[in-house]
Amino acid sequence: MAKxxxxxxxxxxxxxxxxxxxxxxxxxxxxxxxTELFDITFLMPRHLDHEAREKTKxxxxxxxxAYWGTEQKVDMxxxxxxxxxxxxxxxxxxxxxxNNYSYAKKMFAAAKEVGNIPILVGGLFP
Numbered sequence: 001m002a003k004x005x006x007x008x009x010x011x012x013x014x015x016x017x018x019x020x021x022x023x024x025x026x027x028x029x030x031x032x033x034x035t036e037l038f039d040i041t042f043l044m045p046r047h048l049d050h051e052a053r054e055k056t057k058x059x060x061x062x063x064x065x066a067y068w069g070t071e072q073k074v075d076m077x078x079x080x081x082x083x084x085x086x087x088x089x090x091x092x093x094x095x096x097x098x099n100n101y102s103y104a105k106k107m108f109a110a111a112k113e114v115g116n117i118p119i120l121v122g123g124l125f126p
Contacts, residue, residue, distance in 0.1 A: 005089035009103035010041040043076045077110040084114045095123040
């Protein structure tokens with residue numbers, strides 16, 4: 001049995017988790033492995049995706065905080081390190097979409113500070 005930590009560096013605050021995480025997690029669980037998710041969507045101080053779409057008038061303004069709550073003032077890199085220490089994964093699997101690579105790159109470095117755990121990267125961007 002392996003322990004796999006999925007990481008979604010959702011710096012743009014897209015309001016969905018990529019289906020690949022759900023599918024892979026389900027398949028791995030059926031095979032007897034343990035999985036957990038670290039998602040930074042709700043740790044972001046601003047919802048950049050929504051702001052950009054509002055500026056181009058492709059969507060109307062929505063009070064996102066009314067749905068998602070207000071931002072959490074935490075250091076997402078420190079939170080990731082805590083998650084790794086607590087869960088003790090055998091593998092860390094990142095899913096990167098669109099332009100979240102800059103967040104992912106910093107998160108790779110944070111994960112490596114905790115230990116030499118293999119990191120897999122997938123998703124649309126890679």
